[in-house]
Amino acid sequence: MSDLDLDNLLGAEDDEGPRRRSRNSRTSRSRSRRRQRRQRRKGFAAFLLAMIIIVGVVGAGGYFGFTWIRGLTIPKDYTGQGTGEVIVTIKPGQSATEVAQTLVDQGVVASERAFVNAIGAAGKSASLQPGEYKLRKGMAAVNAIPLLDPERRLKTTLTLREGLRLSQVLEQLSTATGRPVREFQRAAKNGKELGLPAYAKGKLEGFAFPATYEVSPRTPPDELLSGMVERFDHAAEEADLVAGARRVGLTPLQVVTVASIVQAESGRYEDMPKVARVIYNRLNRTPPMLLQMDSTVMYGLGEYGIAATHEQLKSKSPYNTYARAGLPPGPIGNPGDHALEAALNPADGPWLFFVTVDPKKKITKFTDSESEFLQLVEDFNRSQDGG
Template sequence: MSTEETNSKKEVIRKKMLEHQSEARIVRKIVLTITILTLLIFVFIGGGGYLYIKSALQPVDKDSKVQKKVEIPIGSSVTGISEKLEANGIIKNARVFKYYVKLKNEAGFMAGEYELSPSMEIPEIINRLKTGKVLQKAAFQLTIPEGKQLNEIAQIIAKTVNKPEEEVFNQLNDKTFIQSMMAKYPDLLTTDILNPNIKYPLEGYLFPATYPFYKQNPTIEEIVVTMLDQTKKVITPILAESNKEELTAHQLLTMSSLIEEEATEKADRKDISSVFYNRLEQGMPLQTDPTVLYAQGKHKERVLYEDLEVNSPYNTYKHNGLPPGPIANAGKESIEAAMNPSDTKYLYFLATSEGEVLFNNTLDEHNEDKAKYITNK
């Protein structure tokens, strides 16, 4: 090959290399430009979103002196409350408020007529709604203690609102009424409460608390809705944080009711809970006296051997596993104990006359304590 041809070939190669380098520079510029634009878009969106949310959480008008009357109806959801506040100009954005409430795990908002201002901070509004600082004083309060059964709750409601006890009790067990409550609370009131072995479908579902009512004559439905709202507010976060993922709301309230009925003021409910779960795991009957009394419809200081023979699915001396449903309402402490029992090997417990609860791993130890503290008393 001649020198001229060789130089010509080198020139072609050089030109191609320059072309490739030029193309590469263009590609790098394009990639860099796209990358920068993408980052700018993300920064813009992220920054814009942050600023939007930050703005939505600020007072509507921090200098406002206006006070507005806002009524929060009984049974209002967080969504309903958020929309009501936005409609009245108390907050900027109902959706942001709702997600803020859920993120902060706030609950326990109370019904009533409030006096609120567009100048209020979000935490102040939430605190006002939780503490029930209302413009209007409650017409009356309904107090349902822990460990009460449905017939006792009916008596308390009837006496408080001046209605016939039979009327209240019958409505609490009316099939049409139960179905309407199930439709309103599908995650709480499941078909479990329709088990034919269950005495009363709403047993254990009416949460023990003091409820303020802002009109003189609420309907039974309004009262029940208020109580079911509270039950849902209490157990929903407990179930969400559950260590026992397969436990249903019905099972949780059933176990909680057993703990509530067995516990004394001095008792560690989580230890009692551990006994029940340990027995279930070993296939042992729960053998808890309150279920026998519930089956009989009685209240007694002491259960006799003849009582243990009652023929009922609630009799945990005759039937393994949990009873068909709750035997009373349970407070938050018992519900938390039902969800998070102590880590023990206890299989037995015994309450002394002084209210102390003794726990044992074996039947021999249990019988020794029984002979010492119960038999000779």
């Protein structure tokens, strides 16, 4: 082979070398770009995954945060009408919050706030009345409200104090039961149905015995009133009223009438036998003295007070014992045990007068002297005038 041929051969190889290097370079750059694209795709995927995780965490936190806040603002409550039966007692003077606590304690509602909110929204917070109510366990607070309507009370306790007039008794029964007072007035006129003793002459005044009773809106008025007459019968039997009336020379009705005056005029139990003695001493005088009891005058006028005015003393009522001799035609209120006992067993003494000189302290003084009586009246008038 000649030198020329060798040079040509080597030259051919040199010419081919750059072309090969150029192709290799392009291949390398292509591979690098592919690697970069793969890395970018992996980075984007990682970023996307990270964002998904972050959004998920934030979302979950927001949900639980919302749930937590919602739990603070919306009180725990049951749903539906509840099941079973629960008797709930509302005591006198309890507020809506106190009633709510009672309902929670007995499993009726889920939370105090649920009930307070519900009854406030219904505008019935002030309508809660003492008594017993039938509810259910696990009730939605809003469903418990209608069952606490006063008309749905099972029973409530009513204490009738001694000396109340029948009109006051009927008004208190009406208030306690939610029934119209006219229903009790109508029932009070039916003495036979109430079981009044024959000597009552069909009139309930004096025989609606003062005591504590359980009353219910569902109990008929005549049943409630007849229960009071039964209590009177028991008290009369204990006091041996009929035989005792013969002993003091009066009828049983007159004894009850005396007892009602004693009840109205006495400030303290210990004064009752003395007041009864004043009544009997006046009735038994020869000639008899007028009783002159302010309480009977006020009853006949349908008014209240401890001292009748000069104008009131001019009343034409048969209960005006300043103008009419003897006892009034019937009781002026409903006496209790102590007054009945005093009417049957008056104290021994010559007294013809008494004056409650200090009504606030319930201090009554007794005398058989008219001059001393007039002085006591002056003392009373000065105390009333603030002198």
